[in-house]
Amino acid sequence: MLLLDCNPEVDSLQHLLETGASVNAPPDPCEQSPVHMAAGGGRASFLLWQLQTGADLNQQDVFGEAPLHKAAKVGSLECLSLLVASDAQIDLCNKNGQTAEDLAWSCGFPECAKFLTAIKCMQTKKSSAQSNRDQCIPVLGQKRSFGSAESTNGKRKCGCPVGYEEV
Template structure:
């Protein structure tokens, strides 16, 4: 028997779902929504946090292509969005209509959520650019040509004595 979330009490909803034996990624309804979808849709940050700690698939999509991040954006739950983003959810994931969570937040008029997701996307893009530019530099941060291997830094201890050719004369 699957239970849906009762939005009147977070702890009561949690215990109902636990008692019913619902799996963390099992669809809880005919639309393919998992308990995490339902928690995000209801703005139930407490329950969503519990789901995150049980190994839920954050990018699982329902029959409309919505993941929990889409659900949280549709209802304007900044707290749920922050939990999802902190858990490395894919913010660029599109639903069946080609919309990201950011698109949905803008469309539904949740400006604070939309600005938050825009900022997160910008930061992630900056990190990706830094990573790709770092891969084109050597250890000293100098540009490197393709295929070029150039050691950088101190090659080894500099206080070693070198043998001179006249050291070998007996």
């Protein structure tokens, strides 16, 4: 507990919570909200509380960094997991064009970077599968004529659903 008392980010967060600050209010010139501070401090319990109170988990600070970026920079896999499970956007870029995954790699946290890579891969596959489903048109329930190619009114049937005929 002594370590918590020495951490300036935790002191700032504690002060914000005690004064009743809004969960999304930027408290400092860098526009870092309490959720930024919790993620940047690797404080999963504070982060969870912030998320449960409606914190904007994609809010970007003056550097363009979201809480996911902050957690990646400090190597907090627990905070990253909470944010991803809460549907944080993992493809957000900061003002330097870096994603949280990029920051995890550059800050020396390969386990965090690999986690984010795996999540991105799963989201891409899920999105691709959904896109393929949207492009497919179900043919169940369509009636087709197996008789003559000509209908009684002289128009050629195209095998389209009932009510659609070629001219």
